[in-house]
Amino acid sequence: MDTDLPLExxxxxLTTEEARKxxxxxxxxAYAQLIPTDDRALPASFWDPYSPREKVIGQRCCLLLWIVSQYTVVPHSFQLQAAIAMITGRDVIVDVGTGYGKTFCMVIPALYFTGRILLVVSPLKRLQVLQVxxxxxxxxxxxxxxxxxxNDHALWARIESGHFPVLIVQPEHLSSLYKGHRTRLSxxxxENPxxxxxxxxxCIDEAHFVFTAGLDLYGVPAFRPAFGRLGSVRVRLGKSRIPVQALSGTFxxxxxxxxxxxxxxxxxxxxxVTLSSTKEFGPWVVACFQATLYRGCRGGGGVGALGGPALAKLAASGTPFILPGTKVTLPSLFLAGGMVK
Known part of the structure; x- marks a missing residue:
């Protein structure tokens, strides 16, 4: 009698294309066979809250990231939580400090979808270069x-055709008008449904800019009002079908x-999704000093009384300016709040 059992x-x-199919x-x-069970592995209890469909999505995401990282990266729990939620159409806030790996919350959905376009709103050109x-x-x-x-016809033809699965965009280019002109992307x-x-x-990276730069605050006009109009952009794209992920360490x-x-x-x-941050003064800096740092407003005393231009000059010089009762210097304030341009 043949007692041989079918082989697993x-x-x-496995390639990424095969993993998707x-x-x-x-x-x-495939997940059980390929994903390591060492200290990088997700705990078995991670999957308990998820439906069978969500579990398949999450494990497929793990396989894709494992393959493209040359068999080195397994997502952390918070990265996979954010990715599964976005893939299944939920809005997500990722409240995680700098250096924890928020970018993988955006990378994983981009890996999962094929023939689609993920818009990543990013505030600074230097940051865009690194993200690309x-x-x-x-x-x-x-x-x-x-x-x-x-203004390269071939480049824009590739953008419009969906050649790039990820477009990293300054918010101004999602607006109908920028500097009095209609933007190419808009x-x-x-015109192209x-x-x-x-x-x-x-995905909106450094999403605190929606508040700190996109809204009128303290009687001062918004520094970059396009951030404050991202909600209308979302409605224009179809709010009910387009999930939004907002990421920042300053929430x-x-x-x-x-x-x-x-x-x-x-x-x-x-x-x-929230993880504690080691940036001790980051939220406080953005909340209390953003008008001074960006717009040259004058506070009631102390650091604020220097005014924006003087603050910027002092920070650029690297001259230590220690906040009373802390060990934080003025250049640290700019870095902690993500304010360096």
């Missing part, structure tokens, strides 16, 4: 859109509430 499939050498019933087998390099490191086609993007969004249908979601309660409201987030299904 061997998933060694795996049958749902094989995803768990990181996405490309994991095999994700990516380009940035800002005022330096060339025109594509208005096929492009809109490809958009899988919006004190009043900023978080303003972001939820401005971005028209669904509080009923919103996922908030």
């Amino acid at each position: 499939p061997d998933f060694a050498g 795996l049958k749902d019933e094989d995803v768990g087998k 390099l990181l996405f490309e490191k994991y095999g994700i086609g990516c380009t940035s859109i800002n005022e330096d993007t060339p 025109k594509i969004m208005d 096929g492009f809109l249908k490809k958009i899988s979601g919006i 004190p309660p009043h900023i978080k509430e303003a972001i939820i409201s401005t971005l028209v987030m669904n509080k009923n299904t919103l996922l908030e």
